[in-house]
Amino acid sequence: MKIYVLGAGSIGSLFGALLTRIGEDVTLIGRKEHVEAINNNGLMVVGVEEFTVYPRAVTETPPEPPDLIILATKSYSSAYALQCAKESIGENTWILSIQNGLGNEDEALKYTKNVLGGITTNGATLERWGVVRWTGKGITIIGNYPKGKGEFAERLVALFKKAGLEAEISESIAGWKWAKAIVNSAINPIGAIMEVKNGDILENDYLLTLAMEVVKEGCQVATQWGIEFDMHPMELLIETLKRTRENYNSMLQDIRRGKMTEIDFINGKIIEYSEEIGLKTPLNFALWSLVKAKESQTK
Numbered sequence: 424m425k426i427y428v429l430g431a432g433s434i435g436s437l438f439g440a441l442l443t444r445i446g447e448d449v450t451l452i453g454r455k456e457h458v459e460a461i462n463n464n465g466l467m468v469v470g471v472e473e474f475t476v477y478p479r480a481v482t483e484t485p486p487e488p489p490d491l492i493i494l495a496t497k498s499y500s501s502a503y504a505l506q507c508a509k510e511s512i513g514e515n516t517w518i519l520s521i522q523n524g525l526g527n528e529d530e531a532l533k534y535t536k537n538v539l540g541g542i543t544t545n546g547a548t549l550e551r552w553g554v555v556r557w558t559g560k561g562i563t564i565i566g567n568y569p570k571g572k573g574e575f576a577e578r579l580v581a582l583f584k585k586a587g588l589e590a591e592i593s594e595s596i597a598g599w600k601w602a603k604a605i606v607n608s609a610i611n612p613i614g615a616i617m618e619v620k621n622g623d624i625l626e627n628d629y630l631l632t633l634a635m636e637v638v639k640e641g642c643q644v645a646t647q648w649g650i651e652f653d654m655h656p657m658e659l660l661i662e663t664l665k666r667t668r669e670n671y672n673s674m675l676q677d678i679r680r681g682k683m684t685e686i687d688f689i690n691g692k693i694i695e696y697s698e699e700i701g702l703k704t705p706l707n708f709a710l711w712s713l714v715k716a717k718e719s720q721t722k
């Protein structure tokens with residue numbers, strides 16, 4: 424399968440490396456330093472598994488349409504990345520978002536109806552240019568967006584499994600995207616504001632109660648929008664906190680590095696969706712405001 428990874432950073436490079444290893448025709452589209460390192464020395468994976476592969480790596484999307492574009496930028500970069508890639512989106516090209524947050528698939532739907540939603544609980548971090556650390560093995564769930572499953576999604580799940588990823592198909596991927604976003608809307612800002620590990624939220628009654636209230640608020644919005652969950656976000660919250668006890672969440676890491684966070688696509692989107700139907704989400708608004716304040720202090 425001809426695959427472009429649009430936004431080859433941490434998670435995109437991991438997926439790209441695994442798919443290259445099984446002989447798929449992968450092109451990584453990333454930043455200059457990463458692309459140069461890959462072209463000079465290959466793409467090295469360390470951590471859960473260790474291997475080096477030699478995918479094609481470029482800074483601009485090639486014009487030939489691929490079968491699949493894996494969208495793996497941070498959510499705030501999706502609109503621009505897709506705009507730059509629009510000439511390569513052919514009639515038969517599918518776009519799969521494996522990003523966190525809400526709104527990425529809707530951005531992709533502006534260019535094609537062939538859109539798959541995805542969530543992944545794999546962990547990856549770019550150790551240095553050309554080297555990605557697979558920090559934790561998880562599951563990837565995909566499905567036609569917003570719901571349904573089709574032949575291409577089935578084919579892709581089989582390909583992911585062959586590549587060494589645990590993968591499943593869901594009939595209601597929008598439900599998974601919302602469930603993950605709701606969980607992130609609680610863990611990420613609380614961890615970022617308090618500067619604590621995910622496990623500390625589980626062990627502190629005040630923080631856990633707050634996280635659970637934020638999840639309830641998000642669920643009320645999702646329910647009003649007719650979103651159905653395969654797994655309830657409250658259950659996902661507890662499971663995620665237990666499984667990622669030792670993690671400093673990605674929002675805290677972004678703030679520590681002076682980078683922009685994905686808050687506008689997590690709590691920000693929940694606020695937007697609630698406003699559209701006249702609901703108030705004061706907890707999400709408070710967390711969003713505090714993270715925006717923290718972001719502006721580090722600029």
Ligand SMILES: NC(=O)C1=CN([C@@H]2O[C@H](COP(=O)(O)OP(=O)(O)OC[C@H]3O[C@@H](n4cnc5c(N)ncnc54)[C@H](OP(=O)(O)O)[C@@H]3O)[C@@H](O)[C@H]2O)C=CC1
Nearest residue numbers: 430432433434452453495496497498500504522523546547
């Ligand atoms: N890392 C993880 O373990 C997981 C991440 N996710 C989600 O996946 C998404 C990606 O996360 P992650 O991989 O950590 O992010 P990274 O920042 O590591 O990777 C994204 C990369 O895409 C680059 N990029 C952005 N726009 C373009 C463009 N137009 N052309 C080429 N390259 C571009 C970025 O460069 P620059 O920084 O210069 O903009 C960056 O190198 C996020 O939504 C995240 O929440 C989900 C599960 C796990």
Ligand SMILES: CC(C)(CO)C(=O)C(=O)O
Nearest residue numbers: 610663667670671672673
């Ligand atoms: C699951 C969790 C909360 C792990 O830290 C995450 O998705 C993140 O950090 O963004």
